[in-house]
Amino acid sequence: MSQREDSQGTRVDHVDRVLEQWRQVRPDLDLTPVGVIARLGRVVEHIDASRNALLAEHGLNRPLWDVLASLRRQGPPYQLSPTDLYRELMRTSGAMTNRLGTLERAGLVDRVRDQTDGRGRLVRLTARGKQLVDEIAPAYLQHERRLLAALDSKRQAELASALRTLLRHFEGDQPRPADSASRKDRSSIHQ
Numbered sequence: 001m002s003q004r005e006d007s008q009g010t011r012v013d014h015v016d017r018v019l020e021q022w023r024q025v026r027p028d029l030d031l032t033p034v035g036v037i038a039r040l041g042r043v044v045e046h047i048d049a050s051r052n053a054l055l056a057e058h059g060l061n062r063p064l065w066d067v068l069a070s071l072r073r074q075g076p077p078y079q080l081s082p083t084d085l086y087r088e089l090m091r092t093s094g095a096m097t098n099r100l101g102t103l104e105r106a107g108l109v110d111r112v113r114d115q116t117d118g119r120g121r122l123v124r125l126t127a128r129g130k131q132l133v134d135e136i137a138p139a140y141l142q143h144e145r146r147l148l149a150a151l152d153s154k155r156q157a158e159l160a161s162a163l164r165t166l167l168r169h170f171e172g173d174q175p176r177p178a179d180s181a182s183r184k185d186r187s188s189i190h191q
Contacts, residue, residue: 054139079112079122109124
């Protein structure tokens with residue numbers, strides 16, 4: 001038996017080792033949620049790092065890509081208010097302001113006057129921004145397919161369904177997660 005296999009010869013992951021450590025010191029705890037939550041967190045970390053590496057080749061990161069992709073999928077004229085953007089992307093207005101400044105300086109978005117509300121501003125994808133999204137999108141989706149390659153199409157559909165159920169549960173209570181330091185400090189019982 002190697003460090004990467006349990007007593008039945010099944011490959012284990014980091015979370016299995018964490019669970020075993022907890023079982024050794026606190027056998028009275030029901031650790032079932034840790035097996036799910038910790039794996040979700042670790043999978044997200046791996047996915048984010050991988051997607052950010054791909055996007056870095058184009059001078060972007062995932063938060064910047066999310067803004068560009070959100071504008072692109074609106075269809076012509078590829079624009080939203082800053083408020084709609086930060087709500088859609090579940091970010092704070094301050095974080096959105098910083099991202100928009102970065103994208104504007106790169107010539108990928110413009111802030112334009114809202115014709116329906118003279119006081120309001122809209123964020124619009126520039127021609128250069130649209131071209132970049134259209135260039136990156138196929139490679140980005142292919143990359144995501146590779147990230148999920150360990151799961152066949154049936155298991156991907158099952159996972160999507162289970163995650164949809166969980167997300168509906170959360171979004172029913174609060175469509176937008178509360179901003180907290182937890183995004184910055186991911187240390188927890190699960191690590």
